[in-house]
Amino acid sequence: MEKETVEKVHCLIVGSGPAGYTAAIYAARANMKPVLYQGIQPGGQLTITTEVENYPGYPEGVQGPEMMVNFEKQAVRMGADIRYGLATKVDFSGPVHKVWIDDEKLIEADAVIIATGASAKWLGLESEQRLNGYGVSACAVCDGFFFRGKEVAIVGAGDTACEEAIYLSKLASNVHMIVRKGEDGMKASKVMQDRVKATPNIKVYWNSETVEVTGGAKVEGVTIKNNVSGEQQTVPVSAFFVAIGHQPNSGIFKGWLDMDEADYLITTPGTSKTKVEGVFAAGDVQDKIYRQAVTAAGSGCMAALDAERYLSEKGLV
């Protein structure tokens, strides 16, 4: 059997979105010599979007991929060691935390910062994928502003979908909300359903599903099928928002860290601390409420500061 390589590090950061890179910038400047593994999506979720207009410091807006290259450059300039690789297994049973990379290399870390983010769930339509970033979006707060005064559609039936529909109703001329079940089967709380129904420019399509998003270079409409009558119609819209949930990338931490019912990591409120001493979590993997680049970056900063305190209390840095 091949001998496993083992490397000891002070501070290991898992994930390269805004949370991971911000943690790396702070940890490097605090002389913690952070090692960061990027995972399969170097730069994180913002690398699959086009323009980001709400990240402070970019008055003209910035392309998501370009912004994440800047995050990485800044972390490297501060001395962070950025590497390709995926964390595939962990063992948080001892004072030294073990994380396996690509099932072959073992990292033994005094402190671990988990910044593995979350992935939006999609319907799985070809047209949805093709027009992603060109009117198809999984984030109303991020992209609603681009469609001010336009007709938009949203699919989803939970509280988040209702919240996003109401958010969009303040920007768009009309919001076409596609709900798979009937009025009785909607997942959202009664309060949120009532708010949707009381919003004059939200039209709900009950018992309906999305057949396809139409358009060549950008979204031009959505074809909706009523599952009771079988009727189909194409509604002209400029944007199609998918609000059917997110999946936090927390699978490898199951059994080691506390998670809520949707698999988000649980941290002590107001901190980035998980239930395991020396293991911290930041960004979307522990945040199902805000899910923004700036909040992810802010919590990455918190995680590095918490880790720095932990390591100095232990006399390790």
Ligand SMILES: Cc1cc2nc3c(=O)[nH]c(=O)nc-3n(C[C@H](O)[C@H](O)[C@H](O)COP(=O)(O)OP(=O)(O)OC[C@H]3O[C@@H](n4cnc5c(N)ncnc54)[C@H](O)[C@@H]3O)c2cc1C
């Ligand atoms: C289409 C779209 C548009 C958006 N637009 C905006 C916007 O305009 N403004 C805004 O503020 N927010 C926007 N967001 C939300 C924003 O992208 C997220 O809130 C933010 O990226 C979360 O940052 P994060 O660092 O927590 O995680 P992510 O960006 O999700 O990054 C997670 C990182 O973890 C890595 N990873 C995962 N698992 C592992 C593993 N096992 N080992 C190693 N690495 C791993 C991934 O490779 C990735 O690098 C948008 C999101 C989407 C999907």
